[in-house]
Amino acid sequence: MPLTPPDPDFESRTRASFAKQAAMATIGARLARVAPGEVHIDLPFREDLTQQHGFIHAGILATVLDSACGYAAFTLMPADAGVLSIEFKVNLLAPAHGDVIRVRSRVVRAGRTISVCTADAFAARDGQERHVTTMTATMMTVTGRDNVTG
Amino acid sequence: MPLTPPDPDFESRTRASFAKQAAMATIGARLARVAPGEVHIDLPFREDLTQQHGFIHAGILATVLDSACGYAAFTLMPADAGVLSIEFKVNLLAPAHGDVIRVRSRVVRAGRTISVCTADAFAARDGQERHVTTMTATMMTVTGRDNVTG
Amino acid sequence: MPLTPPDPDFESRTRASFAKQAAMATIGARLARVAPGEVHIDLPFREDLTQQHGFIHAGILATVLDSACGYAAFTLMPADAGVLSIEFKVNLLAPAHGDVIRVRSRVVRAGRTISVCTADAFAARDGQERHVTTMTATMMTVTGRDNVTG
Amino acid sequence: MPLTPPDPDFESRTRASFAKQAAMATIGARLARVAPGEVHIDLPFREDLTQQHGFIHAGILATVLDSACGYAAFTLMPADAGVLSIEFKVNLLAPAHGDVIRVRSRVVRAGRTISVCTADAFAARDGQERHVTTMTATMMTVTGRDNVTG
Secondary structure: OOOOOOOOOHHHHHHHHHHOOHHHHHHOOEEEEEEOOEEEEEEEOOHHHEOOOOOEOHHHHHHHHHHHHHHHHHOOOOOOOEEEEEEEEEEEOOOOOOOEEEEEEEEEEEOOOEEEEEEEEEEEEOOEEEEEEEEEEEEEEEOHHHOOOO | OOOOOOOOOHHHHHHHHHHOOHHHHHHOOEEEEEEOOEEEEEEEOOHHHEOOOOOEOHHHHHHHHHHHHHHHHHOOOOOOOEEEEEEEEEEEOOOOOOOEEEEEEEEEEEOOOEEEEEEEEEEEEOOEEEEEEEEEEEEEEEOHHHOOOO | OOOOOOOOOHHHHHHHHHHOOHHHHHHOOEEEEEEOOEEEEEEEOOHHHEOOOOOEOHHHHHHHHHHHHHHHHHOOOOOOOEEEEEEEEEEEOOOOOOOEEEEEEEEEEEOOOEEEEEEEEEEEEOOEEEEEEEEEEEEEEEOHHHOOOO | OOOOOOOOOHHHHHHHHHHOOHHHHHHOOEEEEEEOOEEEEEEEOOHHHEOOOOOEOHHHHHHHHHHHHHHHHHOOOOOOOEEEEEEEEEEEOOOOOOOEEEEEEEEEEEOOOEEEEEEEEEEEEOOEEEEEEEEEEEEEEEOHHHOOOO
């Protein structure tokens, strides 16, 4: 499916919104790539993001995956729209440890109101990647009085 | 269903494991209550945990809900077992803002290998609570060679 | 949360729509109760709905749970609206066998566009019930040009 | 990932188990392809499987997707194992109508106890396919006293 963003400035708009997500800065997540219907985010490994076994906490992975899904959908939204997570689900496939967690998302369906996205997280170490988590998420386009972005 | 933990020291074991989750300290989450098949966690509101609209990031909510579900299941596991998240799904019901996010989880089914838990997050302000997120999660009991807790 | 249906004829409207679901008749599901934000459906056990071990197929359970969730949301929608399933997730808790599967759903959040519902299935035999499945579902209110109900 | 089934007779074993799923015969689903970690199922359109708008009921789609996921995992299990659905989630992308619904599943992670699979449903008409549903599912390998297949 060829995806043509209705807003030609989709990349700068997406990067600007990502920069407003304080949680991304707090966990050290970096927006690596923004393309139509596609977003990549990197999360360098940090001890202070782990669970009791020393792996990245599943919820922290979900935080990055959710942002990746939301912004993948956002790239295809009109310039005046905001994006809202309706729901997401993750399956944890393997322990998340390594040098960096690479997250890649893409839009599966871009609707007027509802978009569906998937994202996958890969734990990278020494150039090797391991698939650690997969997400499916539903995103909502909010405009006008529903647009909480103001 | 009356839930009798096989390990009488379930509470101290659960609190000790929670204390090892560095991610919980990083986001400021506090273990409020540990009972058989039930865990409460509080997350005081912090600006540095928000998304672009100033609400707590859905993934940060999921982080707390996932820990709450995992430890609810953990209270009912044998003393030598570890807990692993298999999958979880959240629905976002309302924007998460307020003074503190209160998360309450409970075990729906405690199996030998697989447990299913639910958790709900409520945004509290001035003594009023609003239901903001609900999670269903699948947890796995890991023992012996599968127990990554060492 | 007190739920007041905007359409006073919500019950007959819900029963009429349920009657149009040919799949419900095919599997023998019966609408037992319709209340504001709440629907009960019964599915008598039938051999021809089972999986390889002789239990009701998880997907057939999901079929009933999805209808229950959709119609629970539908009871709270305006008279001219249609309901659409956005997504649902089920956890299978125990094998579904017995005389009848009783499904009970309720609305967790009734939004203008998006509603979130949960439903549980119980396998009943000799007056005893066992919790076999739980669902969380997202439903959409469709009106005007989005309303595929015509 | 190259997937080598531990049981060389995986295909006949899978087809034999599928044949025992009475629900598949009831809805008219046909096992089209069985390969290591991959299963295709076709569901010809039938009026008696529809919801109130004349599309295939989301739960009926989930029934086929669940079987596809379960049997994709089953192809990679030992000869004496049974497969059990732990949970699944579907996102509905577009109305399911057409001549036949084609479902394709594949294993994302094949673990000793837990496997994760995805499946997609496409509505086909006049040689054109439309992506209508996507599922992520968790399957469990059951052996010995847990193996309910007897």
